[in-house]
Amino acid sequence: MNIRFTKMHALGNNYIYVNQIEENIPEEFMKPLAIAVSNVQTGIGSDGLILICDSNHAAIRMRVFNSDGSEAKNCGNGLRCVARYAYEKGLVQNTSFTIETLGGIVTAHVQVLGDTVNSISIDMGEPRLRKGEIPMLDSGSAEDLATHSVIELEGQVYSFTGVSMGNPHAVFFVEDVKSAPVDTLGPQIEKHPMFPEGTNVEFVSPVSNNELDFRVWERGSGITYACGTGACAAVVAAILHGKFEKGKAVTVHLLGGDLEILWGQDDHVWMTGPAEYICHGEYAFEK
Numbered sequence: 001m002n003i004r005f006t007k008m009h010a011l012g013n014n015y016i017y018v019n020q021i022e023e024n025i026p027e028e029f030m031k032p033l034a035i036a037v038s039n040v041q042t043g044i045g046s047d048g049l050i051l052i053c054d055s056n057h058a059a060i061r062m063r064v065f066n067s068d069g070s071e072a073k074n075c076g077n078g079l080r081c082v083a084r085y086a087y088e089k090g091l092v093q094n095t096s097f098t099i100e101t102l103g104g105i106v107t108a109h110v111q112v113l114g115d116t117v118n119s120i121s122i123d124m125g126e127p128r129l130r131k132g133e134i135p136m137l138d139s140g141s142a143e144d145l146a147t148h149s150v151i152e153l154e155g156q157v158y159s160f161t162g163v164s165m166g167n168p169h170a171v172f173f174v175e176d177v178k179s180a181p182v183d184t185l186g187p188q189i190e191k192h193p194m195f196p197e198g199t200n201v202e203f204v205s206p207v208s209n210n211e212l213d214f215r216v217w218e219r220g221s222g223i224t225y226a227c228g229t230g231a232c233a234a235v236v237a238a239i240l241h242g243k244f245e246k247g248k249a250v251t252v253h254l255l256g257g258d259l260e261i262l263w264g265q266d267d268h269v270w271m272t273g274p275a276e277y278i279c280h281g282e283y284a285f286e287k
């Protein structure tokens, strides 16, 4: 089966995008296809697969599969790429439109300068802060806030903040992200029994009154250059801990570049950043 694809990245977080409205990939092929295309040796090489689908509830729908084939409920960088693709390919007619995800419906705003897309802002909606919403299981109740949580790893106790941006995040404050144990503790936290659906793991450090250094271990994909929902979760966590002011934009420095995150007084989180094309092609998929 030959599948037409577009490879795009947002700050280095790269996915294979397939216009599912035209390609019509059967449900049972999606997980193996995500694993196959993501493989850098035998596939195309990516952090996963994103399908752009029709929606009954929004202008379009995004489905996200990590490189291990697991389906994610949201992807911030994916949303900006889907928004650019949908706008430029004429799947939507306006610069502002809604996108359905498994984690809820968000609103995309494409900023056009001359005849090129300059940047994309997404109104990601309200963060979910209760343990049951992340979801997290510990001695507390599902109604408790996950802002001051602890996890024991290798006999050591670490404090973190749980935040859901439609998908789960565990945010750890560290002195210096360059020496953070992303590749050692990241996978242990991702699969810790405290997170029944697994979690994305962020190591972050405020470096001024409006800047945050950031590294991520993504559920289902490992270390990536950037994570949009993770950047949103990190800024929310930092504001909850009094490190930044709500209503003021924060620049998040990720491995692949910068994202602008604003947690507004109306409780909505806004993410602004780029989305770029890499290439188009046809993938010969053998199941």
Ligand SMILES: N[C@@H](CCC[C@H](N)C(=O)O)C(=O)O
Pocket: 013, 064, 066, 071, 072, 073, 074, 075, 076, 077, 078, 167, 168, 200, 218, 219, 220, 221, 224, 226, 227, 228, 229, 230
């Ligand atoms: N890279 C993404 C998040 C992708 C999904 C995540 N790994 C999950 O399983 O929840 C982003 O930019 O938000």
